[in-house]
Amino acid sequence: MTTTSPRRPEGGSSLDVTTKLVTPDITVGWVVGLHPDAGEMSGTFHYRRPNRVCPVPGPAYDSDRCAVEAARRATVRLRRYAVANRLDRLGTATYEGAGLHDERALRRHVAHLFKRLRYDVIGEPFPYAWVPEWHKTDHGLHVHFGVDRFIDQQALEAVWGRGFVDIRRIRRGGRDGGPLTASRRTAGYLAKYVTKSFEEHRRAPGLHRYEVAQGFAPKVERIVAASENELWAKAIDRMGDVPARTWHSRDSEGWTGPPAMWASWNA
Numbered sequence: 001m002t003t004t005s006p007r008r009p010e011g012g013s014s015l016d017v018t019t020k021l022v023t024p025d026i027t028v029g030w031v032v033g034l035h036p037d038a039g040e041m042s043g044t045f046h047y048r049r050p051n052r053v054c055p056v057p058g059p060a061y062d063s064d065r066c067a068v069e070a071a072r073r074a075t076v077r078l079r080r081y082a083v084a085n086r087l088d089r090l091g092t093a094t095y096e097g098a099g100l101h102d103e104r105a106l107r108r109h110v111a112h113l114f115k116r117l118r119y120d121v122i123g124e125p126f127p128y129a130w131v132p133e134w135h136k137t138d139h140g141l142h143v144h145f146g147v148d149r150f151i152d153q154q155a156l157e158a159v160w161g162r163g164f165v166d167i168r169r170i171r172r173g174g175r176d177g178g179p180l181t182a183s184r185r186t187a188g189y190l191a192k193y194v195t196k197s198f199e200e201h202r203r204a205p206g207l208h209r210y211e212v213a214q215g216f217a218p219k220v221e222r223i224v225a226a227s228e229n230e231l232w233a234k235a236i237d238r239m240g241d242v243p244a245r246t247w248h249s250r251d252s253e254g255w256t257g258p259p260a261m262w263a264s265w266n267a
Helices: 063-084 103-122 153-160 181-196 228-239
Strands: 028-035 040-047 089-093 128-134 141-147 165-169 221-225 245-248 260-264
Touching: 028 228, 040 063, 063 128, 063 181, 089 153, 089 181, 103 128, 103 141, 103 153, 128 181, 141 181, 153 165, 221 228, 228 260
Parallel strands: none
Antiparallel strands: 028 040, 028 221, 040 260, 089 141, 089 165, 128 141, 245 260
């Protein structure tokens, strides 16, 4: 990724078709998803292929590659959720004694934890995200979670009631950190456990890599542009500034897919 931001395109047009969720019938052009609350945008250049014929089904993709790609998609969704909802508190809940080795019981316990926090401690729905992790020893499972507000640790211990808990605020860190930096750091911590400790062979069938509170999904806006210059004009007009970081597939040696891009803003 490059830290060089694009300049505001000359004669940038206003956001006329940006928020349309149905892609216009264009022959070629950029189609990207902008997540304003998460300060993030990504998409690809689309080529229209008339009379396209579906390929004959063949052997399944490499299972290891599929697992890596699934983990990548999960971390992207988790990051956008955490940043859009400003999850800047990171917590951990563990089990006392011999620990817990039942993945489904873990989910029941964590669901009960957040239900009690909602009704008995906070008093309203609130966004959160959590991921399980297996201990390196034989102690079993524990949970890492992110929330968007202060929660008293004694109250948290009371509603968990199964072992040790810890919660702390994540700081931005560094002079260049913007308002979204702390929640991006929280998302980074959580995403680490999505990819590292809970591999496919360790997870029972039907269980997700992570869980989030319902009703707080990040909003996405669709931008369609015939050229890259038009794309940046619309994105910058919508966000009010140039992005802090950008990436383009042309800068990646050996890229074989369609042209792709990604950008993020700090505010």
